Amino acid sequence: MGYRFTAAAFNQLLESLREKYRVYAPTLLKGKGKFSDTDLVGYAEISKIEDVVFNQKSYFSPKETFYPVTQRLFYFNENGFSEAVVDEKGMIVFLRACDIQAVERLDKIMLENGLSADYYYERLRNKLKLIVMDCQESFDSCFCVSMGTNKTENYSASVRLENGVYLSDVQEDIEGLFAFHGETIEVSPKFVESNKQSVKVPENLVLESVAANPIWEEYGSRCIACGRCTVVCPSCSCYTMQDIFYDDNPKCGERRRVWASCQIDGFTDMAGGHSFRRNNGERMRFKVMHKIKDFKQRFGVHMCVGCGRCDNACPEYISLAHCIDRLGKEEAGNRG
Incomplete structure (x- = not known):
């Protein structure tokens, strides 16, 4: 109607x-x-x-x-907690x-x-x-x-x-x-049928060849690990947990969920000083592969929705669209 x-x-x-x-x-x-x-x-x-x-x-x-930057989950004290x-x-x-x-x-x-x-x-x-x-x-x-x-x-x-x-x-x-x-x-919604830019989305990336691709060194030399691309992304969901203790009563506090990012230094730190993906290029490779390969393998659709906000937000003018397109054209060239 x-x-x-x-x-x-x-x-x-x-x-x-x-x-x-x-x-x-x-x-x-x-x-x-x-x-x-x-x-x-x-x-x-x-x-x-x-x-x-x-x-x-x-x-x-x-x-x-509906998925707040900072979300208070529950309050706690020495006797229990409340939602x-x-x-x-x-x-x-x-x-x-x-x-x-x-x-x-x-x-x-x-x-x-x-x-x-x-x-x-x-x-x-x-x-x-x-x-x-x-x-x-x-x-x-x-x-x-x-x-x-x-x-x-x-x-x-x-x-x-x-x-x-x-x-x-x-x-x-x-x-x-x-x-x-x-x-x-009588009304029907109108949806855009063409964009000013298009990308060749790769469909059969081989992880070993992608990992060795020199483009990650190129992007790594430019990326400053600010995390803006993931903050503005509508499909990124990573978060960290924070326990906040009140100054007036250190036995009381609250637990919060706060947005985090795989692009930021320290996100993959583990006990004992171990950390995965220390290099900015490696982090970008992980993000890109999650957006156009890993997620689809699990759920049947690409994680990236092509909104372009990450391209607008990046202070170093790194374009996810161009990165996807380069991988797609390289894949097509290798098949040809």
Whole structure:
């Protein structure tokens, strides 16, 4: 079922939704850019549709809305522990098709990768409803078409701004509010069909030859191990644990889960001073192989969704898209 909304009608819809949900979308964050006096498109809670940025890609992914950078898990003292309280409200997130595909990748890691689901991820994920933002034109760094992630059917509703009105294809009418506030019409979401850049994705990489490839030395000489590429990535899930002891009572504290990265020095440190992948090039090789080989071997889809955020974020202008493309063309050349 499709619906048409004026801005006023959509804002009434949002007001009704906000009674039971926190609604997040990409917005313009004033003064939050990489340089002084610059802005940034990132995720924040919204109250009106005019705050949503439709014509720019968000710098950070929507992942942080339901998989927080820092997540308090439980409190503890000398007598026991108590679980951290979770907001009773659900979450509605506006995001693009590639980001919905990334949510599905996170689900595979956090919910399907082991004997049981990750409890702390699952209880927030179960509160989440997705509204896909139509992508009619590609952004410069996107390569989602090459990764097969430019479309999705996994959403409660779609939304696009067209000729001053908002059009939605609704698969799940949340609380019946879309029908209540909207005017019924025929609507289908529009997804981008081509990107400004494309990549040749390798499908049969041989680990031994990839490990010996000199491109990792090249990238290693440029990478500064800042971890920005993994922080902005919508499908990366690595974390570390921190126990925080309170100054006023050292016997009390809390355990937090905090995002971490395979690209940062110390992530693979072990007892006894052992560590894997000390070299930056080796770390990048591990990340790339996870994105385009290891994950697919286990779950049947590539981990990388081609959003291009890592290319935008890297201060050394290292492009994951170009790296994937180089490996793919080398593989094709070796077969030829």
